Amino acid sequence: KTEQSQVYSHEGEAKGRLTSLAYSISARRIANKGYHCTRGSAAQRSKSKRRGGSSDTMAVSTRVCRSLGGIFTVALLFLVQVVVYVGTKPQRSAVTAGWLARYDSQQVVVESKNDPNVRKAGSLDLDGHEDEGTREVAYITYAHLKDTKRFENHIFPSMDTWFRGDEPYFVVLGNQWMEAYHHGLCKNDSAYFKPYCERMVPIFVNCSEGYYGESPCCKNEKGMLHMLEEHGDRYGWFMYMDDDMYIRREYLTRYLEPLYPSDTMVLASGRNGGRLTKLGSPSFEFGNAKYNCSSDIEYMYPWGQPIIYSHGALVRAAVGFRLGGLVKQCLEYGVTHDVGNGIYHWMFQFPELRIPFPGNTHGSDHTHFGSHSVGREKNWNYNQTDAFFREARGNPGNTTFFHEWHNVTGFQQTALYKDWGDPFTWTEWHTMNVSDCAGNDTSKYGDPFVVLPKPWTTRRQMLRR
DSSP, X not given: OHHHHHHHHHHHHHHHHHHHHHHHHHHHHHHHHHHHHHHHHHHHHHHHHHHTOOHHHHHHHHHHHHHHHHHHHHHHHHHHHHHHHHHHHHHHTTEETTEEBOOGGGOOOOOOTTOTTSOOTTTXXXXXXXXXXXXXXXXXXXXXXXXXXXXXXXXXXXXXXXXXXSSOEEEEEEGGGHHHIIIIIXXXXXXXXXXXXXXXXXXXXXXXXXXXXXXXXXXXXXXXXXXXXXXXXXOSEEEEOOTTOEEOHHHHHHHHTTBOTTSOXXXXXXXXXXBOEETTOSOTXXXXXXXXXXXXXXXXXXXXXXXXXEHHHHHHHHHHHTTTHHXXXXXXXXXXXXXXXXXXXXXHTOOEEEOOOOSSGGGOOTTSSEESSTTSTTSOOHHHHHHHHHTOSXXXXXXXXXXXXXXXXXXXXXXXXXXXXXXXXOSSOOOOOHHHHOOOOOOOOOOHHHHSSSTTBOOOOOOOO
């Protein structure tokens, strides 16, 4: 808050000086223009009298002169205001309605891995410390084994395309599928399934089975808790997603390079290409949200489909996971895990970066980090999606990314926060309901991520630190 106050103080001081200068120049220009018009008019009157001109003609001449002076003054004021805005923009953009954006220390150019002048990974250090931990990404999905179709239609094709290689693919399954997994899908004599089973790592959790609502929220919660407790030392980033996703791994890795995994942050997909939504919208019945939460920017947070936790964020999120917080919020709002984790992360006030994914493959763009609904009806299959992103313009290794931070503090305005404080300190979960998400809708700012032209990836030159 101190840094933000200093930023605003510097901005106001700079803007005040520039504005004062602007109006001083404009005032002199107006005075001078009026003087020249008066002098010109007197000369014109004298000359006109000698020629026998009328007083009406002289009056029109004076009005034209002064009109031109007024137009010039307005144009000058507009130009100066543009200069004022541009001159103070680096300070202005530090914090605006909860958006933490473009601090000088967070601007980085990564043009070439071979450039010795470019800082190495970790140049966007938010906490001011060196990070020597692992930077690997763990990929986690979830499924069921009522039959093998989820694996044959989505998980196996993923491992043949975007996740080809030898890294482990973590799959969260209900305990009830343990027998079907070990003695059905991955039994020793299954020649077709064996190559996939050698790379898959099942995570069995005590969750009910269902497509929406409590079941996927429970798998999200307990699966990520297991990842932290059992594999937390190996990975710096943890991506949780549906099984019908396509991920551009090289593209994502490039984006993560300047970030510290030990810092607290999440990377969220947003809705249909990166948009914010109201908390709890939509419900998993595909109707209106159970609660009509505020549309104030401080009360909005992106979906997590997929969601990527930094190691630092997962450590904090795990406190609420152990208390069943995500499941309780999903049940309270009638939502499934992608909408539910937006509520949950908002309560933890996680700073987020947006990594847009479209809702279906036909909405895919070469700047997206992948696609959702791959292999589903009326969507591309995995090979088609793979071909589309492989023909993406430019080499991901030469892409300069622009990191735009969304840092909300809306939860601090709620009665729940005032009563119980930060969820990281809770010993029991206090469910947030409608009275806490209603808000006041007072912010005049919209979602800058939607307004800015492709801010998550740009070739625009930024400051090199």
